[in-house]
Each structure stands twice: as C-alpha cells, then as structure tokens.
Amino acid sequence: MANKRIELEQYKHFVNLLEEEPNRKTARRGFLTCAIVMVLLVVGLIVMGFMSTNLARNPSNVTSKPQPKTSTPTGTQVPSGTEVPSGTQLPSGTQTPMAPTDKLMSDAGPARLIDTRPGDLLAQAQSSTPTPINISAPSTSPGSVTSPGKPAAKPLPTTTSGAGNLGNLANGAGARGLDIYVLVLGIALMIVIYLGVRRVRLEGKTK
C-alpha cells in the first residue's frame, strides 16, 4: 500500500493526466460539436464556392494582379495593363480612352485612372503600374535585347491551360462546373463526417 502511494506520488502528473481524460459522454458530445462545426464550415465553403463562380469563370482571374494602392499625379488616364517604355513622356493633354472603374481588376478588366500633369514622366506612371501578367506569351521588358540568331528558351506561361486552369472547370458543364465540383466534394466530406458521427452514436447506444 505504501509502495502504491509512493508510486502514485511519483507519477502524480501522469495520474492527473489520466483523470483529465474526459468521460466518454462528454467526449462524444465534444466530438459531435466539432463535427457540426466542420459541417457548417463545409456548407459555408460550398456557398462561398457558389458566390465565386463568376470570378472563377475568368481564366486569368487566379493570377490577376491586384490594383495598386499608390496613385500618380493627376490629369492623364493610362490603362494599367499598358507597358510604356521608361523615359517616355506623355504629350500634354493626352488621354488614353479607358473606362473608369472601382471594381476588382478581375471583374472589370485592366482599366484604371491615373492622373498626370502635362509633361510628367510616364515612367512615374509605370513605376506605380506593375507589368501585366494576364498573358499567355512571355512578355519582354522594354529595352531588353534578344540576339536574333539564338532562339530564346521559352519560359513557362504564368497562366495555366487545360485541366490546369480553374476557369476551364468553372466554364464547363454549362458554366456550372465549379458549383458541381464544390457540391460533390462538400457532400463527400459531409458523408465522411457523418460516418464518424454514426460510429460515435453507436458507441453511445451500446454503452
């Protein structure tokens, strides 16, 4: 008995840990809570998937660049997708005809207002306008030199094609591809969670 007490004293933390083990009923309820939360999360993701279908239909949405926060001097409109060689000056009063937009670039296309005073360097505008990435062919930066005789190694595109592109899935099956994908996967996950819940409930009933 004394030995047992000493042993318990020695391993009291371990014993406490055993005591901390929740009883099965509490554990079952906890598991059910977690399962319900995860099912709600899956449902939420399905809904968000439905809401995202319009965005996903644009094949280049995933790699679309964000519209920069920085603003340039007032007066001139320059499309954000346009690359202009550095050092070029805008003729005074020149306006590039682009629709003003306050939308996401992926929704509205590459259009943006940049105001410039006559005589301002367009390089300034370019510095706040990142190079476009919605391209299928590799872009060459202004001023870059390529040797005519040597065929340059073709770099990989920054957008995917075929099965690699989410836009193709979203546009497939009558433009319901992403909805179906999200729905099927969501239901599969809910079934997996349900299988776990059923096991736990059976355990609860048998004991």
Add this chain to the structure above:
Amino acid sequence: MKANVIVFEAAILIFFLFFYHGSSRAMGKSRNRAFFTGALLYSLAIQTVAVLGGVMNFYWYQQNNYYKHYPLGGYIIWLGLVPLAAGLLFYMVAAMTQMLSTVMIPKAGVWARSALAGAIAVGFYLLIEPIAITNHWWTWNLKSFYIIDIPLVALFGVFAAVFLFNAVYTLTVLEARDQKNLKKFEDRTAKKLLKTNHHPGNLNWRQLQWLFLYRLLMSLVVFAAFMTPVIVIFWAVANRGQIPPNW
C-alpha cells in the same frame, strides 16, 4: 456579396471558437491545448517558410485599391507573415481528421490512422483551395504542376503535414511511446534537456509537452526531406511558371 478575405477570416474565427470548445471536451482540455499550440506553430512554420521561399503569399488584398477601405487592407490578425486564420484552419482540419480517423479505425495502427487523417485533410483542402485562390485569400506562386490552379505540391504538403503532425501527437501525447529508431537520439538530446530518462509514458505533463514540441521540430525536418523531391519533381514537369516578382 463577395467571398472576400474578410468573410473568410470572420467565418474561420467564429467557427474556431465553437470548434475549440468542442474539441476541448472531446480530447480533454490540456491535450487540446497542446494540440492547438502544436498545430498553430507547425502550420506557422511551414507557411512562413513557404512565404519566404516565394511559394505562396497572402498579400493580394493588401495591394488592392478596391479593398483599401478595409482595416489593414485584408487579413486583420497576422502572425508574422502568415494570417492567423490560415493557422486556425489547419488546426481545425488536423483536429477533425485526427478525431475522425480515431473513431473510424480505432484498432488500426498509428501510421494507418495518420494516413487516413492526411487523406481526409487533402479532401478538405481540395474543397478550400479553389475557393481560396479564386477569391485571392492566398496566391500560389510556384513553378509547378497545377490542376485547376492548385499546385499538386500543396496537396502533397497538406497530406504530409497532417500525417506527420497526427503521428507525432498520437505517439507522444495519446500513446506516449518511445520510438525504437529515435530512442538513442532522443536520449542524448531531448531527454538530456528535460533531465530525465523516463519512458514517455512516465513523464509528467510539462515534460511530455516539451517532448511533443521537440518531436514536432524533428518532424518538420522529415517534412522538409519529403517535400524537397516532391517540389523538384513537379518543378521539372511544371505547367505554370512563377508570377513575376513585381506582381
């Protein structure tokens, strides 16, 4: 209404509160706390390395003019380079898959259960990823092989991370075993630091937590060793390049 990053973050934070309450009851408070801390640190380490290595980023909204009226431009709570929501999501997925695998195949070995947990986690991320990348919750920027704009490296990574994390948790906290292969190494390192030579089953809770943390660090090395050839292989058969750095 758009499924923008604010919706994602708010939803994750709310779901997390309820999930944590439930998992505390299911696992036990101390164990759940250890699981939560471990999962958060584990995912934070992996994702921070991924961000630093240019594999992924969470900054699309911060640069976007349209969202400038939101606080901080995107995610509100950050843990360094990674938003808290991403870590909480990993915790919820890892904990749920751990419980599911234990409930579904209770008599199977640790590795089989961990593999099942990893497979279910991949299912979760297959659902999350297309929505995340469409709404720019995060952006993959790795030269790799992509299917529906998800790099396969990411799915292998989720499997490996959840598999290793669950295996370490089960072997250290739930079943508290010594690993035959690692015993000598652990005796010379971790147990010297803990100033004990006891079997993990006889360690007190504080020591067990430190051992758990130590083993998680070791598993990160294993994770890196597993992921390196995966990244190289998919790099070689890549169908999408890196987005330019000035993006």
